[in-house]
Structures are given as structure tokens and as C-alpha cells.
Amino acid sequence: MGTLKKTSKDGKWEVLGSKELLHIDSRMTVSVQKVKLPDGRIIDDYCRVIFPDCVIIAAVTKDKKVVMSRQYLHGFGHASIVLPAGTMNKGEEPLQAAKRELLEETGYDSDDWTPLASPYSHTNYVGGKVNFFLARNARKLAEPDSKDLEEMEILLLNETSIIKNIKSGNIVSMGSITGLALAKLCFNAPGIRGMRRSTGPV
């Protein structure tokens, strides 16, 4: 992570106490914190929701297609196209989890991995840490063998098709859009070509 120049507005909130409200095995913990703001105000019930850390992978083949899957997403209540993703197993490193999830969900593998970013999924409540990866030169090694509840159809999409599917609402996952954007905007992934340099006053 880079660092922003510190200002007086950056003061961390001080956690004065925390109480667990709900804990569901490895899936979720909800608690409330008593926090003290930099201006001295005390907030008694600031929520915190912890999900397991997870990985999301933008894997790009040599012929510049992104490996995605089409599946029913119960949260949305309909089918959508998503990047391969999943929660990390206990003791797993993010890269290890990313390689495992890509292989299990799609049958693809790569030996050219770049970590992109690792934000938390909820800016206020934490959510879970989401580790994004770019995998270049992805190639099919095996048939998918996901243990997930959802049935999946593997799709290889080029950039034009990805944009069309985002515009038409067929790619709606914030995780997937973030992964695609990080690969495209920051790393000019093959298949997700470089941006035109702006010539205006931007």
C-alpha cells in the first residue's frame, strides 16, 4: 500500500470496546464497537461484520481472453458472469488460494501471477479482505472441479464482450468489475489493452 500524506483528518478512531453479537462458524462474525473519534465524540455502537478473506482472479489467456464463469448468484437472484473467486482456506496464502480457485473453478492455470490490490469489501464495516490477482498466459489444464453449490459455465471473453456485458448488466458483481478494472486500468493486462493517454487538460 502507498501512503497518503498525513493530515489532521487522518486520526484513527480509537476502539474503546467491542462486543460480539453473532458468530457463524468461519462464515461471519458481527460485533459492535465503542469508538472514540478524533474530535472526542464517542460512538457506542459502530458495527463490524467480518467475512473470511477471499481471492478474485483476472486470468487472461495468450489470445487475450479473460476466463470467466456464468452462474446463478443467490445474492442477486439471477445468473451473472463473474471472475473466478472464492474464500481462502485456513492457513492458505492468498496466491495459493488464487491458484487453487482458478484451477478448481475453471480448470485453468498460469505461471505468471501479479497481485493487484487487497482492499476490504466494506469501507465502514470491514467485510473481508479481497485479494485481487492478475494471471497472465492462462492455459487450460483440466476440467473444472468446483465444490461450489453453483453450477458454472466457463466463458472466454474478449474486451469488447466484457464491456458489452457490463453495460447490459450481465456482469454485475462489484468484485468482478473491480478485478477487471484493476487489471485494465492499472496493469494493461494483455487482452485488456492499454488506455489512450489523455491529451486534454486532465
Added chain:
Amino acid sequence: MGTLKKTSKDGKWEVLGSKELLHIDSRMTVSVQKVKLPDGRIIDDYCRVIFPDCVIIAAVTKDKKVVMSRQYLHGFGHASIVLPAGTMNKGEEPLQAAKRELLEETGYDSDDWTPLASPYSHTNYVGGKVNFFLARNARKLAEPDSKDLEEMEILLLNETSIIKNIKSGNIVSMGSITGLALAKLCFNAPGIRGMRRSTGPV
């Protein structure tokens, strides 16, 4: 929303029952569902977490800068640069909430609004519906008057600076990255210039 061609893999899960586990006023409801998968399997405890619907705004000025704010985010535990965003008030329409949040948080207004997409924040657990908007020709009307707990510093960032800040980890919110990507990838927002058309086999 566009529609994907239906396949046998699209079968909705049937909700056989639901039990509320936790409810915190308007902020959060956690429940478990008993669901039936298309292949007949019954899952007894599929989690559901509902946050309030919210709005995230990519507002671009006439001179092609995006209106963002720099603030401490307790979920991340450090300062970050984010798009203006907030939860919808009861009875509010998404556009109305977007206009209110942009004005309150940044003092900016616009009369050229485009809805971008409205995904849910969690593909499996629902989260909340996140309504993304593009506001063109944003102009400053007033001083910010946010009721938020966080102190904010308003920043006007051009495209080069946005990409630099994403790469260096100073823009880490998935909501903000998604909003920027939707504006850039799908709508070639002014200030977030058009993409180079790929000439390769993508």
C-alpha cells in the same frame, strides 16, 4: 438489466424457509435460509446479510476532474480516497439520494445524471443494492455539509492521478473502483477518456 440466454444452469434456488438471526435497526439484518438447489440438494443454512441500499457517485467536472474525498475509513483502519457515497434515506429514490449525497459530502451539484448499474454488494449474501451514477459537468454550489462521522478533504483528481492512486493503494474501496470503472469502461465519461479500440484478436 440485460438478460442472458437461459440455460439449465440458471435454475433459481428455491427458498424453503428463512430465520432471522440478528437485526440492528436500519443498518443490518442477518438471516439463514433453507434453500433447494436445482439438482434437488437441500442446504439448511445459507446466510443472508442485508445492508441498506446505497448510492455511489462518479461526478466529473467540466475540466475533466473527478470529485473525490479523502477520509479515514474505519473498516480499512486508514485514510483512503473515495467517491462520494452514502445510504439511501427511507422513501428516497436512488437519483434523489445520489444528488443529496453529492451535495452534502462535496458541495457539488450537476444537472446531467446517468444511472450506471445497480449491483448488490455481495454475490452470495446479498449485502445491499449499490446504485452507481455518473454526474457530468459537476460544479461547486456550496461548502460540504456532511453529517458523516468522518472528516473529509475534497479532492479533484484527473485520470492520471486516479490511476496512480489506485496503483499505489490510496484508492482501495471496491465501490469507488467499480464506480470509476463503470464511468470509464462503459460510458467514456469526460475526464475519463475513451478507450483505445483494440486492434488485436480480442
